[in-house]
Amino acid sequence: MTGSKKKAPKLSPISQLQGVLLVLDNRSGRPTAEMLANVREMVGDALAVMQEPDPTKQKIAFVLLAIQQSTEVVVRVVRNKELTRVTVIDQPLYHWALREIHALAGAA
Known part of the structure; x- marks a missing residue:
């Protein structure tokens, strides 16, 4: 029988996201800036949310x-009026x- 491989310790989501930031900072062949x-920005935002101690504020x-x-x-000025256009780019997430906003409002 072959030797069993040791499982790597399970990292918390925060540790995993921090690891991504380290890789991005130290990688030599970078994609676009x-x-x-x-x-x-997305990882930083996720870390800030995950580190919030109050569960309601976190949600x-x-x-x-x-x-x-x-x-x-996108905000544009047309004929001296500011026009704001909001486009949903991820329907399921939106x-x-x-639904979560309505659930939170109903719980208040």
Whole structure:
């Protein structure tokens, strides 16, 4: 019988996200700077949400983060009026976030 492999210790989600940040900072062959900035922002936001000690505030922050990630907001000025266009870019995530908002509002 062959020797059994030791399982690596299970890392918390926070440790895993922090590991991603370390890899992004130390990697030699980087993709585009814009992609790295987006990943860094998303991981930073996720870490901030996950480290919130109050479960209610954590859930609210997670739902807001989901809405931010599932939509795209463009503001333009046309004839001296500011127009805001919101485009949903991730329908399932956006709909989940709206259901969660309604559930949170019903619980209050």
